[in-house]
Amino acid sequence: MNIEEIGISELRLPEESNEGPLALIALHDRSGNRGVGCIAATPLRVKEMLRGLSAVIETLDVSRLGSWLSPLSAAVGRRSELAVMLPGLDLALCDLHARQRGTALGVLLGGSADASWPAFARLPLSQVALRESRLERLWSHGFRAFLLECDTRLDIDEIARLRARLGAETRLAIDARGCAEDDLASTCAALAELGVDWLEPPLVANDLARHVEFSRRSSVAIAAPSGMAGWVNYLALSERSVPGLYRPNLLGGCGPSALLGIGCRAMAGGNRLVPVALPSWLGLAAQLHFSAALGAVKAIECAAAVGVERRGLDWRATLPGLDASGRVSLPTGPGLGRDPGGNGETSRVWHRLALAV
Known part of the structure; x- marks a missing residue:
């Protein structure tokens, strides 16, 4: 199942953390599943960068684990400003892949x-x-x-x-x-x-x-x-x-x-x-x-x-x-085993990026 929409929100960490701005991304498919990841940038900056990768993201085959790495890496190429996206996208895609199968990611x-x-x-x-x-x-x-x-x-x-x-x-x-x-x-x-x-x-x-x-x-x-x-x-x-x-x-x-x-x-x-x-x-x-x-x-x-x-x-x-x-x-439940909703670590403001699928 292809990705239909991407949600972007702020990830809030404890005051003692030395991390910079962080964005939580949620990849939604057409069956209501979503996989989450984190990117070291502000939500608005992440939304801008995702637009530059949207043509590739909307064609990714989430059904085959890891199949997204080659097309994403090729799309980033030498554009170093987009390289920060890869770890978070990789995690979100892994999470979505496992949720689609109803299986814990680690298993x-x-x-x-x-x-x-x-x-x-x-x-x-x-x-x-x-x-x-x-x-x-x-x-x-x-x-x-x-x-x-x-x-x-x-x-x-x-x-x-x-x-x-x-x-x-x-x-x-x-x-x-x-x-x-x-x-x-x-x-x-x-x-x-x-x-x-x-x-x-x-x-x-x-x-x-x-x-x-x-x-x-x-x-x-x-x-x-x-x-x-x-x-x-x-x-x-x-x-x-x-x-x-x-x-x-x-x-x-x-x-x-x-x-x-x-x-x-x-x-x-x-x-x-x-x-x-x-x-x-x-x-x-x-x-x-x-x-x-x-x-x-x-x-x-x-x-x-x-x-x-x-x-x-x-x-x-x-x-x-x-x-x-x-x-x-190991957490129970499909994917990463937890959902970001209601845990107080994400902003209530979600930016949406619809994909042409």
Whole structure:
């Protein structure tokens, strides 16, 4: 079934998010199904760009998974201003394809309907009052895994105290991008003793050589920088069989189809992934479905947990349901398993673009 209409709205994120303007797009077919995706631009700008691609979009065959990638890429060509559209369109088309079949996207892509992962939430290590306020709410919600943000120095003693307090069963990882690189080499062994799952060091995003060097001499798993430009760098790391963990941005430079390619290479090299996504229901749903398809995902970072201590009475509604061990499961229902209507994260204003189908 071809696409009949495209809806465009603003995607609203928490105030603490550093993301720029974002638009939610909804692709409607003639049977009432719709698939959603996200594009890093204002809704009006997205509408303008979609007009430039409408002649191609209206001819896409949604019935064949992935068949849209070649015509869309050809239409974008060297028009770099349109390249920002591809990850969001890819996700929306995948969602629509699965909804037309009444199947969860992750299952349609070969994943298990029973898949689940440890759900990590971020905590600021050195900002004690903020950390404790956030930890209290997140712990009560069921989180049992935390990504500790170190802003200036890697405080091993504070991490050890937190480990002793939360217990050996609690999962910990470290984001040390704000620290000096010299401080990290001597502390990796201590982090390994504390049972830290992985460390994201302050390396330049595209400096593959430094990442390879640091990974091979570290006693704790090293995460490739999540700010890497494009997914080709992740593939390069996989081809070198660099031990560690990759954090591609699912709704950024790495679209869903690219992420599947990264996952295959990562599994071949014995590595794992923790995909990064927007702090929203859409980002989380995309993480879960493509993690199920990949099978090489170590954990899920729940970005929506950022700023939870300053939200109102509905703060729990922004977080996923977790089981007794703090794991998050694949959403039920067709496609991504959630609908944007009524969740408070989208504007009530929808721009419409009708297609000549």
